[in-house]
Amino acid sequence: MTIEIHDLSKQFGSFTALNDINLKVNPGELLALLGPSGSGKTTLLRVIAGLETADSGQVLFNQEDSTDKHIRDRHVGFVFQHYALFRNMTIFENVAFGLRVRPRKQRPSAREINRRVTELLQLVQLDWLADRYPHQLSGGQRQRIALARALAVEPSVLLLDEPFGALDAKVRKELRAWLRKLHDDMHITSVFVTHDQEETLEVADRIVVMNRGRIEQIGTPDEVYEKPANPFVYEFLGHVNLFHGRVHQGHAWIGDLEVDAPEYSEAEDLNAIAYVRPHDLEVDRTLNGEPALAAHIVHILAIGPVVRLELAGKDNQSANSIYAEISKERFRELQLARGDQVFIKPRKLDLFPNHTQNGSIH
């Protein structure tokens, strides 16, 4: 099942929830809608589901215009953030519900329903809870049942609204891996909404980064993380250090550092910001003959294979703390301690014009 969104827009009163959204979901993929609250990701999901209507634009299922199709005819499965399990029914009855309410002609026999429900409960490894009620289950268990219930009616698309949002960290991690595996086994086209970038990087085939009703970037986790299209995506996915600098005719200066900036060959004395990931910062005790930025160590987090250094810059290139990530071996090699003077150099950076300083309002 492919899903296509064309020029979709929606307003709530004076608030623009979705602004000209264009998107294609490939069959069998696990697509994430990622963004901060208010970005429109949940609205987009609900429009795809049919729980909301858009003001303009189209939603196509398998190239067929389904914009006005009733929710029942869309054959979507929906998993709510707060599960929405039927509190007055047992787990078994919850999962069986979608099959039992079918019109007589399409309804499977009681035995068949029984078989399917048991199968699904075994799939989510909760068949032993079949006779319990939702309030007797933990959050993680409830979410798995909600998923089983949605799958029972064999939907063509699975939509999940912040499925792990209401769970605590450890359970969330477990369920993430579990969802990924489930998807790999079932290959059902799935779209899920989250504000947790770590989740998307771990789970999704492709990520749609959204902000204020617009799509900022679409790509694989690798693409979106390594080649962010703009500052917003940069900052939203993973940590990033910002350094102030200037760009002039194809060259950029950050403090003493000079780098080539061929994309800015036409630029005339422009204020710019360099975006550098923590793991792209080289740390050394000496200058080694090449220009670098001076800093001293404020804090060291040395737990695990990667050591995180919090640094304070000397020349005010960076208003906030600078974070560098180096390997444990490198850390031991340098024998770093709090207060030490070091020199840092970006191995890889991205430059974006500093709109606020250049007078334009972003």
Add this chain to the structure above:
Amino acid sequence: MTAIPLPQASPAPHKVVTQESPWARWILILLALSFLSLFLLLPLVAVFFEALRKGWEVYLAAITEPDALAAIRLTLIAAAIAVPLNLIFGIAAAWAIAKFEFRGKSILTSLIDLPFSVSPVVAGLIYVLIFGLQSWIGPWLREHDLSIIFAVPGIVLATIFVTVPFIARELIPLMQAQGSEEEEAAIILGANGWQTLWYITLPNIKWGLLYGTILCNARAMGEFGAVSVVSGHIRGLTNTLSLHVEILYNEYNFVAAFAVASLLALLALITLVLKTLVEARVAQQTSRGNHP
């Protein structure tokens, strides 16, 4: 440096800072209980005492006498019609108001409260104005030998009027607190409206339904003012229990009046018991709300 000795904490009586002194407390309790005894307990005890003043035999005779039985029958009929109708109304109104957003919603909610704020006598009067002889329907009814006022239908209508809000007022906040996610989930899974209502919504509100029905029934069986106006006071025909009480009393047949009244008082007590039992359940549901 020698340690500074800390003062020993003596095991003093635990003084709660946010509590009055015990004697102040007991005075307030006694004051409150005296007020309640005077205004509540005394009348309650008096009903039964007066009813049994002349002994059990007179009591039983009074409540099994044909006019009394007819009154019981009429009371039950009125309640048996008013309560189910208002139940359906309550569910429909709560469905529209709690599950949807539309303009004029708060006006509708206030309109439902109207019968509460109207004097029972006025409630009866307006039905007399519509169906009485001097109204424009009146002559037509008379021609066809139908009577609404001063007959059973009028009593039923007046009873329905005064009990309209009871169930709706219970269900609306309850359903609002529960939200619509379960219903949305049911629709996505393919259920139609009636299946959703029957399998999902109604079971979730069952305690609220019960509570509202108990209150509605108590009022329906006990209504006096409105029914008095439309009834015509025809013994054995258009008297409910509460009207029968009045008739007996006005004839100075005090013991019989209190005997019949004691039945109604018993009904009130049963209502209170059931109400208390169900109340706890409803509060539980409303507070758990949308996320159990």
Add this chain to the structure above:
Amino acid sequence: MSIFKQYSVLPGFNLALGFTLLYLSLIVLIPLSAAFIHSAKLTWPEFWSTVTAPRVVASYRLTFGASFAAAVVNAFFGLLVAWVLVRYPFPGKRLVDALIDLPFALPTSVAGITLTAVYVGNGWLGQYLEPLGIKVAFTPVGVFVALTFIGLPFVVRTVQPVLEDIEKELEEAAAMLGATRWQTFRYVIFPAVLPALTTGFALAFARAIGEYGSVIFIAGNIPMVSEITPLLIITKLEQYDYAGATAIAVVMLVISFILLLIINLLQWWVRHRSIKA
């Protein structure tokens, strides 16, 4: 573009709303409008003279006066009862709590004859009061007593939840700052329950002015002295003075609607006070 109703996947809106409006119109709205339509048959001077006739005005005085007094008493004692129920444990508390709703559940004619039996000259209390010169039954005082009985649950039940929700920290803070219990009550607790208390008062008042059954037995019903307005309506009806009865009913309806509006506003006030806290 403003829409009437927001989109929802849930079905049945038209059916539910349609039925609700139909039912409400047939049972409540159309009958109520009959009162206004009928009174329109009177010319304005006729209407005015009917509703301001001396006997009618006397009934207003009694009805509103006794209702107000009863509501005041209920406000005071209702607050006391609610306080005791919420704050102090004592044996039989649950029983007492359940009994509060008795005036609400008891049919009004039963209340009426019972109160009369209690306060009449040779009645349970009357036998002690009358020698002292306090005549309750068949006087305006009796009306006042009956209306107090009727309004009892309203104040208690509106104030109780608010008292239960008051944060303990507020009282603790006041105590730490040196306030006595009375000062804490006066400056911290009382303002917090005032909206609910006012609402309860208004509810008790509104119920009292329309009350009929509990009052007519104990009232005496002497015109110009102990006759309440609802009774006057019935008297006119029995004399086939439909216009007169309707005119007075319209006055009562208008006052009821105004009170309903005030009560809604008060309840809005209560809700918003509790959100702020």
